[in-house]
Every structure is written in structure tokens, then in C-alpha cells.
Amino acid sequence: MRRARRGEPSAPLTAVVNLVGGFAMGGRLHETPVDEFERLLRLNLRPTYLTCHAALPHLVAGGGGSIVxxxxxxxxxxxxxxxxxxxxxxxVLGLVGALAAEYGGDGVRANAVLPGVIDTPANRAAMPDSDRAGWVAPERIAETVRFLCGDVPVNGARVPVDGP
Structure with a gap:
């Protein structure tokens, strides 16, 4: 895909995928410091908000598209x-539901994928003795995201992505 040169019109934005996030194990709620609680909100929710906030005007102006x-x-x-x-x-699911309701009439579809434990080198290192039989290959997540970014009449879905 060629990038537009300065002064050339660029292709309209048709899909946005928010993959940012992270996990941290902690204690029970009363044992979780407020700073750690807020850190995980900033890590998982804030980038989703910021990405959607920046992309939505372009998606609406272009006649619609997909957010995953x-x-x-x-x-x-x-x-x-x-x-x-x-x-x-x-x-994140609440935000996706709100986006689906607020922007569906503009042709913008918002959906979420819900993967299980992802089979990554980091997860293998963090959980070396785990049974990986049900872990999700990153490629399965990518296939689901690609499908949802396509021209499919799906809006507001929560799509689980499990292992083999």
C-alpha cells in the first residue's frame, strides 16, 4: 500500500483496530492499591478511548467503517x-457498546474481540508450567479482527476467540 505524498489526497479511513492493553495480577480488590487499579484503567481503557476519539470524525466523514x-x-x-x-x-466492552449505539446510524460499526490467554513468548515465560492446550494463537485473533474490519453487517458484537 502506497502512502500519499504531501499534497495528495489520502485514502479514507475505513477501519481502526485498538490492540493496546496489558495484564497484571494483583490481590483481591481491597488489597489492590488505587494507583494500580487506575494504572490498569489507563493501560486498557484510555488508549481505546483516545484511538476512537481521533478516528471517529474520519470514519463518519468517510461514510462509515469499522472499529475493533x-x-x-x-x-x-x-x-x-x-x-x-x-x-x-x-x-472497553461498555465503550464498544456505546460506540455501536451512537455511531451505527453513521455507518460506523464497533465490535470487540474477547481472546482467551494468548500464546505469546511473554505469556509462555510468565506461565512456564501452564497447560497451553486452550491458549489462543495470535493468528486466530488476527483472522477475527480482519473479518470484523470487512464489510460485514455486525455492530456491537462481543466475539470470543478461544484456542484450537
Whole structure:
């Protein structure tokens, strides 16, 4: 894909994917310092807001498009020690739902993918003794994101992406 040169019109924006986020294990909620709770909100929710905030005027002006945000399968299967992370990833789902309602009439579709544990070198190193049978290959997530970025009549979906 060629980038537009200075002075040339660029192609309209048709899709935005927000992949930024991170995980941190902690104690139960009463053991989680407010700074850590807010750090995970800033890490997982703020980039989603900022990306959408910047992209929406372009998507609306171009007649629509797709926004795909990454949440986590864990919001449907909570576990102890992740209250800050789960709150942030659940907030991403709330934002996606609001975007779907607010911008659907403008032709902008907003959807979320909810991957399970992603099979990455970092996760393998952090959990060396884990059973990786159900871990999600990054390629599966990419395939789902690509589908949602296409011209499909899906808006406001929460699409789980599980392992093999």
C-alpha cells in the first residue's frame, strides 16, 4: 500500500483496530492499591478511548467503517486477583457498546474481540508450567479482527476467540 505524498489526497479511513492493553495480577480488590487499579484503567481503557476519539470524525466523514477493540475472555470467566484488569476490560466492552449505539446510524460499526490467554513468548515465560492446550494463537485473533474490519453487517458484537 502506497502512502500519499504531501499534497495528495489520502485514502479514507475505513477501519481502526485498538490492540493496546496489558495484564497484571494483583490481590483481591481491597488489597489492590488505587494507583494500580487506575494504572490498569489507563493501560486498557484510555488508549481505546483516545484511538476512537481521533478516528471517529474520519470514519463518519468517510461514510462509515469499522472499529475493533480488544477486551478479554476473562470478563466472562472472572478469576481472583484480577479485579483491576477485569474492570478495565469490561469498560472497553461498555465503550464498544456505546460506540455501536451512537455511531451505527453513521455507518460506523464497533465490535470487540474477547481472546482467551494468548500464546505469546511473554505469556509462555510468565506461565512456564501452564497447560497451553486452550491458549489462543495470535493468528486466530488476527483472522477475527480482519473479518470484523470487512464489510460485514455486525455492530456491537462481543466475539470470543478461544484456542484450537
Amino acid at each position: 477493540c480488544v477486551s478479554a475472555r476473562a470478563v466472562e470467566r472472572p478469576f481472583p486477583g484480577a479485579s483491576a484488569y477485569l474492570t478495565a476490560k469490561t469498560a
